[in-house]
Amino acid sequence: xxxxxxxxxxxxxxxxxxxxxxxxxxxxxxxxxxxxxxxxxxxxxxxxxxxxxxxxxxxxxxxxxxxxxxxxxxxxxxxxxxxxxxxxxxxxxxxxxxxxxxxxxxxxxxxxxxxxxxxxxxxxxxxxxxxxxxxxxxxxxxxxxxxxxxxxxxxxxxxxxxxxxxxxxxxxxxxxxxxxxxxxxxxxxxxxxxxxxxxxxxxxxxxxxxxxxxxxxxxxxxxxxxxxxxxxxxxxxxxxxxxxxxxxxxxxxxxxxxxxxxxxxxxxxxxxxxxxxxxxxxxxxxxxxxxxxxxxxxxxxxxxxxxxxxxxxxxxxxxxxxx
Ligand code: SF4
Ligand code: MG
Numbered sequence: 415x416x417x418x419x420x421x422x423x424x425x426x427x428x429x430x431x432x433x434x435x436x437x438x439x440x441x442x443x444x445x446x447x448x449x450x451x452x453x454x455x456x457x458x459x460x461x462x463x464x465x466x467x468x469x470x471x472x473x474x475x476x477x478x479x480x481x482x483x484x485x486x487x488x489x490x491x492x493x494x495x496x497x498x499x500x501x502x503x504x505x506x507x508x509x510x511x512x513x514x515x516x517x518x519x520x521x522x523x524x525x526x527x528x529x530x531x532x533x534x535x536x537x538x539x540x541x542x543x544x545x546x547x548x549x550x551x552x553x554x555x556x557x558x559x560x561x562x563x564x565x566x567x568x569x570x571x572x573x574x575x576x577x578x579x580x581x582x583x584x585x586x587x588x589x590x591x592x593x594x595x596x597x598x599x600x601x602x603x604x605x606x607x608x609x610x611x612x613x614x615x616x617x618x619x620x621x622x623x624x625x626x627x628x629x630x631x632x633x634x635x636x637x638x639x640x641x642x643x644x645x646x647x648x649x650x651x652x653x654x655x656x657x658x659x660x661x662x663x664x665x666x667x668x669x670x671x672x673x674x675x676x677x678x679x680x681x682x683x684x685x686x687x688x689x690x691x692x693x694x695x696x697x698x699x700x701x702x703x704x705x706x707x708x709x710x711x712x713x714x715x716x717x718x719x720x721x722x723x724x725x726x727x728x729x730x731x732x733x734x735x736x737x
């Protein structure tokens with residue numbers, strides 16, 4: 415298995431609001447030291463509640479945001495500090511599919527113009543573009559005549575197909591899909607997820623799939639990384655995460671998901687309280703304010719992110735005790 419993206423200790427800190435009685439601003443540690451690989455051809459999911467840093471992570475990987483610290487390698491090349499010009503070849507390789515296709519599609523452009531735009535940006539000639547746009551419409555399950563219509567003439571699911579066609583236009587290798595089905599009716603979600611799966615097979619795509627919805631994640635992932643307050647608290651294969659979760663936060667997220675396999679007994683953990691302010695995260699284990707197993711140690715000592723068997727990682731002091 416070949417690594418396509420390698421992320422080492424990336425951080426993204428933002429200046430927040432001013433502190434009381436101080437000239438200093440709060441620092442919001444939206445992403446606070448992530449290390450992971452994305453393997454060629456896999457779907458790696460990033461899951462967690464909203465505000466945990468998933469979308470920021472996606473934007474940092476695409477170099478839409480500068481990381482505060484750390485490094486990003488794409489296909490063995492470090493891209494962390496490349497300028498826009500040097501990034502141009504990589505921009506083609508990495509595309510994004512957004513949650514709300516309507517907001518990301520220009521309402522004044524015809525669908526064929528929307529799909530064509532990235533081809534123009536990358537200097538493809540007019541005849542090739544026209545042919546490619548028609549191919550792409552068919553690839554995502556639309557018809558050629560749909561190209562002459564405007565985004566508002568389509569349903570949510572069809573608009574997401576248009577967004578996917580646009581992302582595919584320049585033949586990317588990596589697609590970062592940020593909540594690509596959460597704005598859609600449940601009945602439409604499966605269609606779009608299946609389309610993404612088919613496209614992955616056909617074009618050997620690699621996905622970073624960002625979602626708060628574990629039942630969607632279970633459907634699409636090869637591996638899953640669980641985030642809490644800007645950090646990965648657990649990472650493993652889909653089977654490891656869904657059948658043998660190690661971290662109390664993962665167990666809590668799973669408690670809320672209906673169980674497809676009734677033979678699997680799942681511990682029920684109900685989360686207390688809300689997600690804390692990332693500008694002022696709790697000491698020690700940042701999850702201690704909501705964890706039913708928290709001890710005094712958890713309040714003062716940050717747990718190490720460690721391996722518990724074959725490529726299965728977690729950050730909790732009591733993994734073994736809680737097993
Ligand atoms: Fe809970 Fe403590 Fe483990 Fe954190 S380190 S997840 S607070 S038991
Ligand atoms: Mg988000």
